[in-house]
Each structure stands twice: as structure tokens, then as C-alpha cells.
Amino acid sequence: MSFLSAKFLMFVAAVALGYYIVPKKMQWLVLLAASYLFYLSAGVKILLFLLFSTFTTYACAMALDLTGRNAEEASRNKKKRKFFIFITLLLNFGVLFVLKYMNFVLELFRPGSDPVNWILPLGISFYTFQSVGYVLDVYWKRTEAEKNPFRFALFVSFFPQLLQGPIGRHSRLAAQFKEPHYFDLTRIEHGLQRILWGYFQKFVLADRAGVAVAEIFTNYQKYGGLTDILGVLLYSVQLYGDFSGGMDVVIGVAELFGITLDENFRQPFFSVSITDFWHRWHITLGTWMKDYLFYPMSLSKWMSRFGKRCRHVFGKKTGRILPIALSNIIVFLVVGIWHGSGWKYIVYGLYNGILIALANLNTPLFDSMFRITHINPKSRGMHVFRIIRTFILVNISWYFDMAGSLSIALRMMRDTAEKFSFNVLKDGTLLSLGLKKQDYLILLAGILVVFVLSLFRENGHDIRADVDKKVLPVRWALYLLLFFSVPLLGMNNVAGGGFIYARF
């Protein structure tokens, strides 16, 4: 069931109706039933994977709970507990790996072999990370183990976030599923506001930009120079509109049920560094990596030994930074692999990791440069420069993300430089990419609206609170404008694709 379809909205409306009609104690059961019904609508077979992940992580958490009721018991059962964790991670990541990366591995070790045609269950990357994160939280005593298997099943399968995140934490979600939620029109209004805004970004911006992006990246041989740059810039628009818009829909739908999900975006294109960018883009994946990979790795014994060796060889300052740099490279390698199978994703991850590592290593150098040149690193000009620099670096990474393969990405990069010419602005190329003049105008206007709102948010404005303060006619006019702008300006393709991240 596509989040973009009328069926989905009707489904949400029906679930909401049931949710507020049943006794408060049973509300979570309505959500559980709806979540499984939602997943079942995509096929019976893929439900088995969801059940497998739910069962193994539930069983592991219960085993961890039984073997570690207090510190003494946990210490006594240390080996056993590690074994439980090892098996659970192996099973869950194993299934994910086999389904998602088998063809890549086959191609790597047995080039030319027939690819396997296994189904990739919807949202497997998201629910696997969410449930594995829960197990690790129970292991580290950050959250209580959920005793009720059905409540736990809801945590793993909550339908708004099942397909494209945000990757939730048990410590924040579990309590919300237990609380009673009363029908509140203001909250419904806020949820609908958010859903509409998400659809606006998806239909008006992402789908429109996606037409030219598909043309440029599919027929890359025909283009180069400015057209490739336009393709990459439009991919920024497409990806942001699609993923951030999708998150708005997801968070808005959850809000209708009184459930607050973690935010996944915070004005990412105002980032001043790649590190900052990953604190604002796909935030829940970033924090997942930080909590369950970066910190455990940085604090591990082998990394500590590596740090000591680095300090011995490179001196105190660099020696302290090197283990962090290495951890970042490994984390982003995993982030790259998480995004998909193929060398391009590995390079995409490494590109981000290496940039972050280099930024860490060169911090003393930059500080000296600022001192020598008397440039104030906190000046407004420097801030804008950093934003633009980060934006360019992020856009370079999109070549790897969007191109069909690593070799195509590299070729497109070469063509961008070699075939650079301003002629494309007047020779009609721009109008041969599947977009008309009016589409470009709509894109520009839409981007301007998103930019202005992001700027307000960046400066600490709470747009929703601002809207709430407006008098009723103004608020209604805004809602009507937003509601009717989608059918008026949305891309005109009836079937349309779904959200990009719903394929992960």
C-alpha cells in the first residue's frame, strides 16, 4: 500500500477511527492489528521476515533480561549474554546481508554468475536496525526488556515508520504505546498539517525534479558540464523532497495517533561541515551508527591499543585524533553499505568518512590558518562560506548515490569538468530533460518556499506555533492554499513511484 495512494489515507482514517473508539487500554492493539494488516497488504511471504526479526530480538531481550536482573548476575552470565547478542546480531544482519547483498558478493567472487532473484522485504533495513538497537539497549541496560511479545511486535512494526523510518528507540516509543491517547483536534490538525507539507515536498518538488534527474543520470552519455551539475542539484531537491517529505508524512500520521516519532531532518542544507550534515540528515541513522557502532568501536580495547600506538608514532595531538578518524571512516563505510549493494555505495560511504576524518585531522591546521590570516572563523561570511562549501561537497557525493554504477559516477564527474559550457542554457537542452518552462518555475518557487521556511526554522522560529497564533481565516487560507497546491502543482503522472527510501 503506497503512502501516496488514496487507499493509504483511507486506511489511516479507518485506523484512527478505530483507535479513538476502542477503550484506551486497547489502543495499542488497534495499532498492532493495523500495522500487520498494512504489511500484509504487500504480501504474505515478506511478513515472515518481519516475524522472524520480531521473534529473535524479543527472545534475545528476554534471555538477556533473565540472565542479567542485577549487575552481579549479569557479570556471572557475561559469556552467555554475549553469546545471545552474537547469535541475534548474526541472524538479523545475516538475513539482511543475504537478501540485500548476495548479488553483489556473487558478482565479486564469481563474476558473470546468474544473480539470485530474492525478494527484499519492505523496510527490512529499518526494522532490522530498530530491533537490533533495542536488543543492544537491553544488553547495555539502557532500556527495560519488553515482556509482552505483542507490545514488542508493535514497536518493531508500527506502520507509519515501518517502511522508511525514522529508526525509533524503544526507550522513547514503548511508553507512548502504553499511554492512553485522547482525541484532540489540535493534535489532529497538527498531524494533517505535517502530512500535507510532506506531500507538497514529494509531489511538487521531488517528483518534478526526479523527471530531469532520471533523464540526466540514465542518458548520461548525452550530457555533461552544466547539465550534469543541474542533474546533481536537482537530485538534492528530489532526495530532500522525497525523504524529508516522506518523514513529514510518517511523523504526521503517527501524530494523529498521539505518537511522537524522532525527527529525521533538521535543515541539512544549512550544515557547515559534513559532520554537521550527518547530524541533520537522516538523523536517526546517524545516531544509530553513533550509539551502536561508533562509540562501542571507539571505546573498544583494540581501538585503545591503536590509539596508544598512534600517540607513540605521531605524537599526542594527531595520535588522539587518528582513532576517531578511523572509527568515522568505518562507520561511514557501513552507512554506505546500508544504502545499497555496489561499489558506488561503498565509495559514497568512504567519501563521507574520509572527508570527516580529514576535517578532524586538519583542525589544528585550519586553526593556525585562521590565526595567520586574521580571519574570524565565527564571522557571518565564514559561516556562509562553510555552508556553501558543505553543500558542494554533499552534491559531489550524490554522483555516487544516484549514478547507475561507480564507473558511471566517475565518468559523469569527468564529463562535468570536460564538457563544461554555458551553451546548454540557451540551446534548448534544459527543455529536453522532460521538464517544461513552467516546471522549472514551479520548482524554483517551491524551492524558495522550502528555503524560506528552513531559514526561519534555522533561526529558531517554530513555524507550527507561528501558524497556531494566526487568526482562523488566515490559518484556513494557509491550509486551503497548501491543500489545493498539491493537486494544482503536483507532478502529473497518475501511477507514480513511491518514496525512494521505502525501497531500503
Place this chain on the structure above:
Amino acid sequence: MRDFKALRAVFFLVLCAAFTAALNFAFIPNSVARADLHRVSTETYDDLFIGSSHSHSDIDPLVVDRETGRKSTNAGMPSEYLTDSYYIVKLACESGHRPKRVIYEWDPGYWMTEDMAGNNPDSFYLRFPASLTKISYFADKIMDMKWYYVLEPWSEYRNLFKNIPATVKIKLGKDYRNYGTADLDTDVKKYRPEGFAYFSKGTETDSFSNVLSFDRTKVGEKPLQYFKKLAGYCREQGIEFTVVTLPVPRETYSALLSSFQDAHDYFTGIAGSLGIPYRDFNDLSDGELDRQVLNYRDYDGHMSGELAEKFSVILGKYLTK
């Protein structure tokens, strides 16, 4: 306070609905589907033709009736997929006008393309009279469309904003109220009674590029599924069900000979396995029907009115047997 809030919310929804109704009225033009579906659900007939634009341009029910001695009507329309045809037949039955026979015109091209990929896939649904069939049609096909096409159908026609004054004028006129199609007539196309479009001879006869070559590997699951559903429904309702393929120009047939032969073999197999009579009129000789492309509207095989009337005699004779 809560009640007041709820009242305001309801009023807001009513406001949205009113805007939507106004926009639908202004943007959505008249369509032959409106007239055809009204006729299908209000008139009585023995034979019901369903199918694509070829049925619409090639079959004149009045001529067919002269041969068969029965009463027929044509509900084959441009962009009508099997999913739509199935619900048109159901609509006829639900409204108490069950035909004795359904004749499905099989256009191979429609089995190879997604019914959601065409223009305005909800154009039939929008013109369906309120009925249980309309609800099941909605649940089956329409609610999978993007929500704004469903809630705001005018959006599919938003590029026709220049036609708004004309559309409004037509909709306020008597012909529209009587389910007429006078405003849809052009210099080359005139709508005749019983769902037949009379085309003048073609000027679009310059290319094969629009002709879709049949490839059985590209046939989706849905057409076959709905074909079986339709056949089963007709059986349940005691309706005779038969299938025909209409003749394309000789030039098109020769150019894509293997494709047409494969289409013939493919469908003969399907119809045979279900025990459904099937007649492919592409075997008509020049003596029986002059199939020069000059007698058609285009290479795709839409007949001129003149040729369609000759063909309808042949079809009528076949249906009499």
C-alpha cells in the same frame, strides 16, 4: 469548546468539498464515457460491445442490428482497459439492463500496457452513476491512485484551464443535461447514436510508429486475470460471451505480420482453453473488405466511418451465425 472546535473542523471540510465541487465542474470536460455509461445503465439492449477505441470507431451498432435483428449498443471507448470493461458489464447488470450477449473487442496493445499508465485512468469511474458497482470499481482500481487524483479529480484536467468558460457553458446547457455529445463533435469525428464514432478518412496515415507490436512476454497478469473474471461473471449471469479482433489496415498487418500472427495464436489459445468463441477479422480478404490504409483513420486501425459501416455488416453477419 470542544464541540465548537469540531464544528469548525466540519465546516472546513465542507468548504474544501465545495471548492472541489466547483473546480470539478469547471475543469472536467464532457466525455463520451458519460453518455455511454448513462446509456448502458438506463437503456435495454441484447448485445453489448466493450473494448477499446477500435470498437468505438469500427462498430456501428445500428448497422450490426440490421443484420442480427437484435438491439445492440457500443460501450467500447478510447483508453478502456479490461478492468474498466469488466465494471461496465457489471454496471449494466446491476442497473437491470443485463445484455444477452457481451462482445469483447480484443486489442492486443491494451494487454501490454498498464491501465494506470494511460491518460485519465479514472475517466470512466468519474462518469459511473452512483451504484454498488462504482464502489467495487473504486476499491479495485481507483483507490490505488495518488490521493489527489481521487480527492481532487479536476487536477487531471488542470491543463484545460483555458477551456473553463466553454466547459461551464456546455455543462449548463440542455444537451449536457440529456447526456448528449454534440459538443464533442469535430470536423473529422461525429458521434452517432449507440456509442459509434464516425470518422472521416484519415490524414494521420503517415507512420507505423504508433502501432504497438505484440509481444506475449510483455502481457501483464492483470488483463488475463480480468479476462477470466469477465468470462466467469458472464457465465454466472447467463450472458453469452464472445471475443473479436478488429481488422487493421493491410499495410500495418503486412509490416507487423509475425506480431499479428503471434497475437492471434496467443489469444486463440486463451479463448480455446476457456471455451470462449474468438474471431480474428484480420483474415478478411480484400474482396470482403477493402483494407487499404486510405480507408482508415490511421495505421493503428481506426476505421473511417464509411469502412466501419461496411465492416459492421460483416460483423453483424458473423454474430448472427
